[in-house]
Every structure is written in structure tokens, then in C-alpha cells.
Amino acid sequence: MSNTPSTEASAGLESLAVGGDALMGMATLGKTAAALALVIAIILVCTALLRRWNPQRRAAGGHLQVIGSAALGSRERVVIVEVEGTWLVLGVGGGQVNKLHELAAPARPAGDASHSVPEGERFAARFARALKQNAGLGGTGRRD
CATH class of the missing domain: 1.20.5 (Single alpha-helices involved in coiled-coils or other helix-helix interfaces)
Structure with missing residues (x-):
């Protein structure tokens, strides 16, 4: 073809x-x-x-500031929050927020916003260690 x-x-x-x-x-x-x-x-x-x-920092009209936090478990945290000159130590976990302690916020020198964070972290570490010891998860108690 x-x-x-x-x-x-x-x-x-x-x-x-x-x-x-x-x-x-x-x-x-x-x-x-x-x-x-x-x-x-x-x-x-x-x-x-x-x-x-940063809308998170402006929550509650700018009166709420997270000072520090530490994880205690997979879902549990201890958070230190400053509200109008008062520090609240909060336990957060399992869909609940519980107030653990309340104390007056320490006076900060002008312009020094980072002074309080190490204090909160030290407290959080000690608190986590104490919780583990009380729950029988080990730990030797106070190491400071």
C-alpha cells in the first residue's frame, strides 16, 4: 500500500x-x-x-506574661505566669489548669526582662524532681 x-x-x-x-x-x-x-x-x-x-503576648490586655514553664511528663507542664504583679504557678495537663501557688512578683530592674526566667526554670526543675520523688519514679531529692 x-x-x-x-x-x-x-x-x-x-x-x-x-x-x-x-x-x-x-x-x-x-x-x-x-x-x-x-x-x-x-x-x-x-x-x-x-x-x-505576637498576639500571644498581648493576651488579657497585655497584663499576662509567661515567665517560665517546664514539662513534667508527656502532657503535663508547670507554668509560671505573671498577672498584674502576681506570679501564679499553674499545673497544666489533661485538659485542666490548676493553681498550685501564688506569690508576689519580684521587683525587676528597669530594662531587665530576662532576670526572672532562670529563677522560674530553677523552680520548675526542683518542682519536677520533687514530683518524681513523691510519685516513686526515682530521683534523690534535693541537689541544690
Whole structure:
């Protein structure tokens, strides 16, 4: 069978159509990737703005500040929170928050916001050790 000009033309058009479909598929894939990149960029920009504004620090009208915290277990934590010049020692775990202790916040020198954090961490470490000892999980008690 010999190739006639009409058969050759139809074969050429068919190969062009297949190539055109592949080209359209690549264009669609490119548009989808660009849209996904745009969405991810918007999420990253919003995250950066939220971190910069730090809405957590402004909770309760700016009167609440987390001084320190320590993990006691997989879900339990001890948190020291300052509210209007008072430190609250809170036990957080199992969907509950319990007030463990309340004391007056120590006076901080002007411009020294980091002074209280090591104190809270020391307390948290001692408290965690005491809890482990009382629960029979080991520990030798006071090491200070």
C-alpha cells in the first residue's frame, strides 16, 4: 500500500494533535504549580506577620506574661505566669489548669526582662524532681 498525500497529511495532523495535548497538559501543570506556590507564599507571609505582632503576648490586655514553664511528663507542664504583679504557678495537663501557688512578683530592674526566667526554670526543675520523688519514679531529692 502506498502512502497517499491525504494519508500523510492526516498522520501529520494526528501527531500534531498528540503533541498539542501534551503541551496543554504541561501548561495546566505549570499553572497549578504556580497557584500552589502562591498559596504557600501567602501562608508564609501571614505566619511571619503573626510572629512579628505576637498576639500571644498581648493576651488579657497585655497584663499576662509567661515567665517560665517546664514539662513534667508527656502532657503535663508547670507554668509560671505573671498577672498584674502576681506570679501564679499553674499545673497544666489533661485538659485542666490548676493553681498550685501564688506569690508576689519580684521587683525587676528597669530594662531587665530576662532576670526572672532562670529563677522560674530553677523552680520548675526542683518542682519536677520533687514530683518524681513523691510519685516513686526515682530521683534523690534535693541537689541544690
